[in-house]
Amino acid sequence: MKWRMPDKRKMKAEPSRPKAIIFNCHVKTSDFRRFASCVIEAVRVPSSLALTRWQGPDRASGTSQDIDAAISSLPDTVEAAGDGPVYLEFDTKGSMIGSIKFRPRTEDGPFSSANLRWVPEQRDTVQAMVAFQHRCLSLCMELLREFVVYSAELRPEAAKALCVPEVPLVSGNSHIAVTNLAEAAELYDNPDAFWNAGWEIAEEQNEQRLLARDMDVLGGPEYLERIIDHQWAMARAAKPGETIYDTPDVHPEEAKTFNRGEPRLQSVGYSENEQLLEYSCVLEKGEHVQGWEVYALLAIIQQGRSAEGWPVKTVRIVFLEQWMAEEEKRPLLDIGCHVWHYDGDGELKEIVE
Structure with missing residues (x-):
């Protein structure tokens, strides 16, 4: 069978910098x-990122000289927050902008959030942008030591590496994640596959773990090369319906990595009456259905x-043995395929979850 992606796949050439x-x-x-x-102190430590301007709900424009007074007047309890919005937005003399917000009354209790965004200018070097990523990681480590951090992300925007599944506990192609053993057990059938998917534990406090990966790259083909196998390992290990499979955005310089590997699925045939497309699959230990094959099946189903x-109503994948089907079932079932295997007596059995 000739595998191809949906016609709407974008193949624009874009610079590698995010x-x-x-x-x-x-x-x-x-x-x-x-x-x-805590956030402002971390932001203004590098002199290159000195704050130049800030604003809040009661101040349209403040300077770096009066930011400390503004912070001292912020609420330190839910009651002190009142009913209005509570936030600070700020600019720096570098390429970074940011905001911090307070949500005092939610169903899950009060929480605060920090958003930092580095918008590169032509003069910004790769080294400067990588250094910013490491500063974000350091800030998250500090926050984890001081507070209960329940989620975090650090990701390139419009920097490619957008052709992988979005797995539980990881925001897209994020360099970081914050979770714990209980959450991983809740969202993964095989939590060990999650913990072993290229992560380093950067910080651990009160059972919350800050995970980091590949902090020295910004995105693009190199980042995809580093994370693609780990993303699919996590997708295969996740519980039903927890992984998101969007139409992949594959850029020309990523095509070699995205399309690598010989096909594992073999076309068996098509039933016109049932509008059924069938494939067979035989794997050796350590082999997997290729990610690009999963996306090709997703395109057919969509x-x-x-x-x-x-016309296709049903896509059926038949594995030679049960262990093969069990290892590969999750992405296939998640996108809507029907997964079957032969048992020891040569009978066909379907796996439904």
Whole structure:
């Protein structure tokens, strides 16, 4: 069978440098004053990122000289927050902008969040942008020591590496994640596969772990090369329906990595009466259905039509042995395929979850 991606796949050539580097961190706390002080102090340590301007709900434009007074007036309890919005937004003399916000009344209790965004200018070097990523990681480590951090992300925007599944506990192609053993067990059938997917534990406090990966790259083909196998390992290990499979955005310089590997699925045939497309699969230990094959099947299911133009209602994958089907079932079932295997007596059995 000729595998192809949907016609709407974008193949624009774009520079490898990201459009932006985005850091988001959310913590459980009612002391917004202490949270804001921690974030601002971390931001202004490098002289190259000195604050130039800030604003809040009661001040349209403040300077770096009066930011400390503004922080001292921020609420440190839910009651002190009142009913209006509570936030600070700020610019720096470098390429970074940011904001910190307080949500005092939510169903899950009060929380505060920090958003930092590096928008590269032509003069910015790769080294400067990588250094910013490491500063974000350091800030997240500090916040984890001071507060209960429950989620974080650090990701390139419009920097490619957008052709992998979005797995539980990881925001897209994020360099970082914050979670714990209980959450991983809740969202993964095989939590060990998650923990072993290229992560380093950068910090651990009160059972919360800050994970980091490949902090020395910004995005693009090199980042995809580093994370693609780990993303699919996590997708295969996740619980049903927890992984998001969007139409992949594959850029020309990523095509070699995205399309690598010999096909594992072999076309068996098409039933016109059932509008059924069937494939067989035989694997050796350590082999897997290729990621590009999963996305090709997703395209068929979404379009309701094969590459040959046949109408398709059902896509069936038949594995030679049960262990093969069990290892590969999750992405296939998640995108809507039917997964079967032969048992020891040569009978066909279906796996439904």
